[in-house]
Amino acid sequence: xxxxxxxxxEPFGGESANPSWLAVRAAAETASAFAQPGGPLAxxxxxxxxxxxxxxxxxxALRSAVEAADPDLVLCVGQAGGRPDITVERVAxxxxxxxxxxxxxxxxxxxPIEADGPAAxxxxxxxxxxxxxxxxxxxPASVSQTAGTFVCNHVFYGLMHLIATERPALRGGFVxxxxxxxxxxxRCEPSLPVASVAAGLRAVxxxxxxxxxxxxxxxxxxx
Numbered sequence: 001x002x003x004x005x006x007x008x009x010e011p012f013g014g015e016s017a018n019p020s021w022l023a024v025r026a027a028a029e030t031a032s033a034f035a036q037p038g039g040p041l042a043x044x045x046x047x048x049x050x051x052x053x054x055x056x057x058x059x060x061a062l063r064s065a066v067e068a069a070d071p072d073l074v075l076c077v078g079q080a081g082g083r084p085d086i087t088v089e090r091v092a093x094x095x096x097x098x099x100x101x102x103x104x105x106x107x108x109x110x111x112p113i114e115a116d117g118p119a120a121x122x123x124x125x126x127x128x129x130x131x132x133x134x135x136x137x138x139x140p141a142s143v144s145q146t147a148g149t150f151v152c153n154h155v156f157y158g159l160m161h162l163i164a165t166e167r168p169a170l171r172g173g174f175v176x177x178x179x180x181x182x183x184x185x186x187r188c189e190p191s192l193p194v195a196s197v198a199a200g201l202r203a204v205x206x207x208x209x210x211x212x213x214x215x216x217x218x219x220x221x222x223x
Contacts, residue, residue: 002044002209006072006201009060009078010057012053012103013195019180020077021050023197030198040206047071053103053151055096059158060075066162066170072089073171073208074159075125077201078152080176084190085140086200088130089147089174090219092121092157097149121160123173125206126214130175133207134200139192141200143219147174175204 008021008027027092028046035041049065051058066074080087093115096108134141147153156174163170177200179191192200 002048002073002210003049003069003071004044004056004205005065005069005074006205007065007074007076009050009051009053010103010210011084012151013085013100013178015079015183016124017180017183018079019177019183019194019197021077021209021223022180022194023177023201024048024077024195027201028199031202032114032205034202041202044205044209048104051076051155055098055102055106055108055151055154057104057156058151062155062158065160066167071170073205075172075201075205075208076155076159078147078172078176079175079179080152081088081179082189083176083178085142085178086122086192086204087142087144087176088125088127088134088204089144089156090123090127090177091122092147092174093143093147094119094157096154097114098146099150102151113159116127117157117161121157121164124160124163124171125173126197126211127173128219129211131218131219132215132217135205139200139203143221145221147176150174153191160165162173173208175201188190
């Protein structure tokens, strides 16, 4: 049995919903249909956690969820409004530089997440294999070289620091997802429905738990 913890975020920035949490919950609820012997998620057991969009507190909540679930793999998921596809993050930066306040009103500027931590961590996932799996599921996906400098990156770095310093056997990473269609009815922004994002997350998990060595394919960016 492979234990997988999926996390999403509460709404932030004035939104009434966060697609990351809705898709995480949907992915876990529908996973049993794909967990039969021979299925893409055979032998995978899911747990989920909704995280606060608050610097500092989010890592505390993540650690509590990890302790409760004792997972083999953690996939954190967040909203990236404006992105058109499901993006698997490659790099977590040791930097908070908030363009907007978090849900507690905090807005850290140019602050390290861990004072003595490395400048960055790479995801402990087969990033390109995960992207390929989402595309094979018929959904748009790409490698992302930056998770930003808001709470999503904060928890991504916190997860990777936890793995590096306390749980070396744990694997994990971060995925950003677009807005929901209902979030953009009055603006021209790309979106994906919950069911599609959930299918993409299931594909990411299936690739992550079955791929020991990442594939080689184009996934770089010039900016």
